[in-house]
Amino acid sequence: SLNNKRKTTQLKEMINSPKLEFIMEAHSGLSARIVEESGFKGIWGSGLAISAMMGVRDSNEASWTQITDVLDFMADATSVPILLDADTGFGNFNNARRLVSKLEQIGVAGCCMEDKLFPKTNSLLDGRKQDLANIEEFALKIKACKDRQKDPDFIVVARVEALIAGWGMDEALRRAEAYRNAGADAILMHSKKSDPSDIEGFMKVWKNQGPVVVVPTKYYKTPAKDLADMGVSMVIFANHNMRTCITAMQKTTARIFKDKSLVGVESEVASVKEVFRLQRDDELIDAESKYLPVK
Amino acid sequence: SLNNKRKTTQLKEMINSPKLEFIMEAHSGLSARIVEESGFKGIWGSGLAISAMMGVRDSNEASWTQITDVLDFMADATSVPILLDADTGFGNFNNARRLVSKLEQIGVAGCCMEDKLFPKTNSLLDGRKQDLANIEEFALKIKACKDRQKDPDFIVVARVEALIAGWGMDEALRRAEAYRNAGADAILMHSKKSDPSDIEGFMKVWKNQGPVVVVPTKYYKTPAKDLADMGVSMVIFANHNMRTCITAMQKTTARIFKDKSLVGVESEVASVKEVFRLQRDDELIDAESKYLPVK
Amino acid sequence: SLNNKRKTTQLKEMINSPKLEFIMEAHSGLSARIVEESGFKGIWGSGLAISAMMGVRDSNEASWTQITDVLDFMADATSVPILLDADTGFGNFNNARRLVSKLEQIGVAGCCMEDKLFPKTNSLLDGRKQDLANIEEFALKIKACKDRQKDPDFIVVARVEALIAGWGMDEALRRAEAYRNAGADAILMHSKKSDPSDIEGFMKVWKNQGPVVVVPTKYYKTPAKDLADMGVSMVIFANHNMRTCITAMQKTTARIFKDKSLVGVESEVASVKEVFRLQRDDELIDAESKYLPVK
Amino acid sequence: SLNNKRKTTQLKEMINSPKLEFIMEAHSGLSARIVEESGFKGIWGSGLAISAMMGVRDSNEASWTQITDVLDFMADATSVPILLDADTGFGNFNNARRLVSKLEQIGVAGCCMEDKLFPKTNSLLDGRKQDLANIEEFALKIKACKDRQKDPDFIVVARVEALIAGWGMDEALRRAEAYRNAGADAILMHSKKSDPSDIEGFMKVWKNQGPVVVVPTKYYKTPAKDLADMGVSMVIFANHNMRTCITAMQKTTARIFKDKSLVGVESEVASVKEVFRLQRDDELIDAESKYLPVK
């Protein structure tokens, strides 16, 4: 089955498959396991979600090793591949390739690097300057990462922020081509329009030069079929587990605070038994009977 | 106002106040901020919730510094006090007092230590042995922690597991008294009965020798007023933010997986703007205008 | 050559080779690199040295992930295998097997676990109680580690503390046999006598049931040839890089403090150029010319 | 005595004192303790030494939290103040001020930030480009740090790299003045000339506008008295503990490798007893008698 393949190979095959594939955001070991149990064949390690969960901003306030520490738990908790939102690679080519080595070590299947400057700013923040990296320098950063990886199937996705930054389609195409030529396994073309016109426009000029990944956070109404028809390879549902947690916690906490009681929420939340199941407590019970002496 | 006081002082006053107080579980910077925004005056740093979030078991699979790394984000994100579920203190008295120093450093207001052996087992797991610590050794561990703290208002709660382990009320009382005499600021009397008879029985024999904290995860139907009438000082709502996240993520992820679309969940989850608000992005916008040169 | 083999395979071959092999202590990426450059075919990741370097005690004051963080740098810096002094495995069988997984992940070739209780006490400390683990429980801990490892050549050494703790040769033999039967790749028989009589006595009764590792910190005058003649497989020079650093730093710092000048030490210490060489700065220079655009 | 003062106050007083003060490099808890025991009143947390010890390059290969983890051990191990070599602050003003908060938390008394770009390059590396930060942006970074600190005595030193980068004395002066006006507690004027002419030239044009710190790694022959006469406030002996460790470890390891014996080095290295003394094992012995039950 698929899961006998290396995680990197699984992700590579998804990106290169002729059909549209989907991966879903996680930000912790727990959320990653839920994504896998739900049937998704891959996980998006979202920078926004991980930083939000920590209570810090999506502006590289957490160090890159604080991020990889979270990813380590996520990779341990799952058997499907994780694609990490690696921001800019946390510095120059040398920081980026060092990250690649650590990601391979902890079992992350690929990373996506965006052509901005460190420290980054979240792409969806209104009215914030979105400085772009020098195109040649970023292409060489991608190349440095590809040269560094030990597993030939490890994935490096190059994320183009030209449309986010308002630089236009020509620049977006020029960058996508440069990054693809530098070795990127796929291009993530980002857009914050509420319709898919940016993506549609890009797909036309791109002419199938390689796999394209998209993040329809803003153009969420666009049916998957439309994206498939445009030739998109993979869709990232980028931050909705973190966002549903916010809503759920706000509601649950408000209710408990008001009631000073758990009665109103008990049937609404997962049981303690379900928590233990998600923690794989059964395996530990078995192991204890095997590895602890009978007293 | 209350918040001009040190976090330790806030927690100490809550524990010693004549009225019943409530604290709510959090397991990340984000959840801690939501607990504070909801009105709770204190936060429970739950070992079960933090381990579950990581995707590991509540059996000290995460190292103690992996726990304090999470607590550091939680304390940074909030201005109300955090009481950490410190399990057994992660070893003997020397490990426990070292933990106290690190908790003071990161701004955690207190910790609760339970009289089990390292590595611990979650108290609610059915049919699992729950070895108790030697009573004298555990009392001295509490004393070592109290002797170590620099801030006189730092709180050490001693959690008695005698009823969980089936050792009976006499043993529970004997332990509570020993730990109180060793310097514990409060006793957490734990019970996994579905009614409050354990707590009621204990409160009668305890005769108000000091503050008592309870965790009504199993006897959740008991009204707060009843606990107040028994003389309980503080109630911990121990794991419901983590449990509501599980339910919310399972539903949201399942729906997105089925639909291959975000349309069905968009209105159900917090907006991206709300995420930015919770991350305090406004402060960074102000700071950028202050600390970045105009180009 | 040897170095084309996996690090685990290298270490396994050393332990099983008919000739006496030697490994040398390191406690940081830098010291590990120096050990490799000196010609040693393996490295001892000493718990005493690592804790001393951190300024804490060899009593599990550092968390197990603080130890693996150091080991990660050590493994990155070297191509010869590292055998980690893993103390008791940092808890019970479940903590120990989790450690094995993390060691495999970061490229450590093996670990040595000692049959004491967590938190441990350094074996060479005079007049300190040295509680031993239950023999059956420790044997099952070894088995849990061997069952967990993914790489068949990962090494688990069982360290017998019976002679340290004064329990006598019969107990030492009984334990060594139990651990070997449970799957230990080698037995480390520890002694703090200033002569090798403990080791000699053990080797006679052991009768070649498997590889034996020794640590002649106290019986340092015994020639290697004598140990080889007894049938010992591997000698660990356990803490001398850390100890030479102490002497060197005390001398150098005292001299600079007295002189308020660097003149007296400049020729005595490694040049800045040598520091850069040890940091492999040449590789970064090459990479910069390859991966940074020409301006 | 001095040590009843906060570490920040100790450092502030040293920097503002009329006499020339000296601080000495450390890179670990152990080396920091040795520096304090030797009589130095302050410690330099050297970026070069810490990265070298880790086996990585002085190019921000280690994350900023990996650095603060080392500093945490250093601060715990000592009662004299530590001034951290904070490179560029590990990013922009926001990263730099976040670092300041974390340094205050772990008890580091001050930090020195240099006006380069992240990731930095070591200043003493020949023929490597040394890009300088925009002067206004760097001044605002200093201001952001000063605005962030909670302890009014926390020290921020601004390090001017203009002479290292070959930009001349006018630029050096212009930068020093801008950073001082932005709130820097002192200016570190760096030079890699083998004579003190750079420093002498700067001190003349600087005209005592505030404290000046220097690092005579290359002009080590210049007597302290000459630097005092120029008006320098503090001298940093920047990397000699790390360099003496390299020499000592290379010699000791080579000797043991050649001899396959410890006999030749035993009398040359610190005793195991001295290691235990440096680890403050006596305090633990006392504590065990106090906090462990008599069996």
Ligand SMILES: [Mg+2]
């Ligand atoms: Mg992102």
Ligand SMILES: [Mg+2]
């Ligand atoms: Mg708990």
Ligand SMILES: [Mg+2]
């Ligand atoms: Mg050891």
Ligand SMILES: [Mg+2]
């Ligand atoms: Mg430096």
